[in-house]
Amino acid sequence: MSVICDYCGKDAALVSGKEMYPHRPDLYGLQFWKCSPCEAWVGCHKRSNAVPLGRLANAELRKAKSTAHAAFDPIWKSGRKSRKNAYLWLSRKLGIPFKDCHIGMFDVATCSEVVRVCNEMESFHDNQTL
Numbered sequence: 001m002s003v004i005c006d007y008c009g010k011d012a013a014l015v016s017g018k019e020m021y022p023h024r025p026d027l028y029g030l031q032f033w034k035c036s037p038c039e040a041w042v043g044c045h046k047r048s049n050a051v052p053l054g055r056l057a058n059a060e061l062r063k064a065k066s067t068a069h070a071a072f073d074p075i076w077k078s079g080r081k082s083r084k085n086a087y088l089w090l091s092r093k094l095g096i097p098f099k100d101c102h103i104g105m106f107d108v109a110t111c112s113e114v115v116r117v118c119n120e121m122e123s124f125h126d127n128q129t130l
Contacts, residue, residue, distance in 0.1 A: 019032075064112065071119060
């Protein structure tokens with residue numbers, strides 16, 4: 001398998017968690033795809049033969065994805081919706097197919113849209129309880 005960097009078009013290298021996070025022994029056994037020139041990386045599914053969890057992300061995109069997860073994950077972690085139903089809802093709100101609705105694959109603009117629609121939903125729910 002090869003992973004091509006969206007930023008520079010070069011091949012990413014498969015590296016260990018020890019290389020990515022030398023101060024985190026708990027992550028040594030994980031694998032990551034890393035593009036050194038762009039400082040972009042993505043983790044791999046556990047026990048997956050190096051299947052990436054999403055797309056390579058630089059610092060800006062990693063922050064955007066983290067913010068998107070912070071806005072979205074409480075929707076399903078709270079039990080208000082199942083995880084699947086939360087992603088179905090999000091796919092409808094974003095106007096994308098359910099199969100493509102994965103924060104790990106989103107760009108910065110789509111992550112911003114996730115935050116917007118989730119905040120909109122939270123505002124709606126807050127107003128319903130007044």
